[in-house]
Amino acid sequence: MTIVINVNGRDHTVEAAPETPLLYVLRGDLELNGAKFGCGLGQCGACAVQVDGQAAYSCLLPVAAAQGRRIRTVEGLGTVEHPGVLQKAFETEQAAQCGYCIAGMIMRAQALLDANPRPTETQIREHMQPNLCRCGTHMRILRAIRRAAGLPAETV
Template sequence: MKITVNGTEHEVDVADDMPLLWVLRDELGYTGVKYGCGIAQCGACTVHLDGQAARACQVPAASADGSEVTTIEGLGTPEAMHAVQAAWVEHQVAQCGYCQSGQIMAAAAFLDLNPEPTDDDIDLVMSANLCRCGTYPRIRAAVKTAAQKLQGA
């Protein structure tokens, strides 16, 4: 299987049904992708697969062959954070932090599709990613701030 992750092409020999999550974490070392539930219910494993948010725990390796994947490690850097990452820091969203890479990846993909979201839009989309610490008000505020930054405001 050939896969491009964060701009780097990789070739891995894995079973066709191995979840992309394990390809990324165990085979390629991208540990920013988290295992949460394994059944696509929590969102901790969210990555961008060919530009779309995807739950890596449910994507078979064979389905990702030839694809481009972006993980949290490829979204931005500490020196040049993506607007969503910067907003997360600004609003101090993370508490335990476990779900945050999936939250950030979901928010970034969402803002690509809806650059001017309402509170209801944000709540609807982001409710698909679970946060046991309950930082949902901060998540909404950070997504709103990131939307403004991405719009140049």
């Protein structure tokens, strides 16, 4: 089936079965490899993207359900030469260990900061709770989000 999806502000026409996970289309058809396959069950967040400004698991979202919606991936936030504010904060705070979860973490955090540029510590922690980092860099990830929001580095 021919499906048109808008990813990072650009329309893309793809041939895919309607039930194909958006993640597979992003990685396989569009070669946007930031979102990763983690669990395939929406339990880890490695595949997180934004759908109409909200964090969503691309491993669970059928590509047909993405039609007519705005999809944003980590590639849509900045480039290596010109990273976005949140990407730069993750780099500065050395929030990536292996890097596998980072795109999903950034996309979930970006959704929060887009909706609430100055979240409280509780709001940050609650919003980020669904995403897992197997390397244990959660504290650096939280510092990066605080940095991007212009909040104090350490809040307890």
